[in-house]
Amino acid sequence: MTKASTIPETSTMIKTTVPTLYLLTNDDEFELLYRKLKIALATGVIGLLQIRRKQVLAQSNGEAKLYEEAKEIVALAQQYKVPVVINDDIALASKLGVGVHLGQGDGDIDEAKQTLTPDQIIGRTCHGDVALVKEAKQAGATYAAMGAVFASSTKPHAHTVSYQQLAEGCQQNIDICVIGGLTAENISQLKGLPLVYIAVVGDIMDLPIDSVEKRCYEWQQALTNW
Template sequence: MIEKLQFITQQNEKFTHLTAMEAALKAGVKWVQLRVKDQSADVVTDHAFKAMQLCDEYGAKLIINDYPLIAKETGAAGVHLGKDDVTVDQARKILGPDKIIGGTANTVQDIIGHERNGADYIGLGPFRFTTTKKKLSPVLGLEGYRQILKECTKRGIRVPIIAIGGIEIIDIPSLLGAGVYGIAASSLIIRNDISNTIKTINEILKVEKHYA
């Protein structure tokens, strides 16, 4: 099952990747993407083993950003692939049929390619400008999501679409109304009261029907 709320780790002056993850897990998050950038594979592997212990403790899924081999080595639930990483089908050869593989998309064509290659979900964005990512694709905005999701519906594409990139709580109902399956969040969660923020997001995501 693809969770509707996905927490993506980052570190700031208050949190490390792992302390942010633990705080989010304590608050009820059930899906964590470990996103450690600009570090060696050894450092990412060390983080991943520690993250697996935390996710096992709280009964959550761990997704490793960028590194299918590390996902396999650590026993993570799967991998999320950026636009410059290996392809979904290449990662599938490494991880096998049972692991979760997600891919980053910015266009309908990105989504079509990922679905064709067997992605389990797609992270579509960015919604708006975000400092979390250095190489930012063109910002989509709500209208961009509406157009892309409309085209996906027309083409019969059913892979879950997760909105990502600078999303605030006030944006979530409209994004759901546009047709996204769920959201991925990072700064939104760790810069606020983590417990209350996650509770509020989950309450919004539980509502079955929204209007854009």
């Protein structure tokens, strides 16, 4: 998707509510990651946080290490009243008392609903497939994530979705999250879509630590102009 803004907006898509900025962790060394998260959360701009640490999990003691990291991150997020979801791990989400994000094939929504408390968020990856969005809604997911919107440093070879696919996803009566290559500058190309979550990794987390606060406020400005 390179020219999302060329697709005409329709009156049924217009939404006055500002989307929530949804921050995902990267694979920084934990001390640096924690410092960046503390700065980002302190701005008050972040409305949802996902713990995704694939390189940590790949280590021989990855599950134990992730649990220790996640406990600290969840405690930090609680200080700023920001809800947390764990990537792909229902058991860990339950252990920590947080939500979960499930990729296709990485967990069952019914299992998550039975395991987690009713107030915990359950997200589902749906790529650009509206049929998967419908499935997520029917299964009772909180939100459906669509993307990649643009190529990104996290997933440079991911298939991108069109504005029209996103518009159709937004018509399925489930909260829609967009992800993939989004920046405070290009997000304006999605104006007119009733998005609930805008997920960001690299545009904040891959920055030097002294740039994180400024970037969060640039995102705040971009979303204020939504």
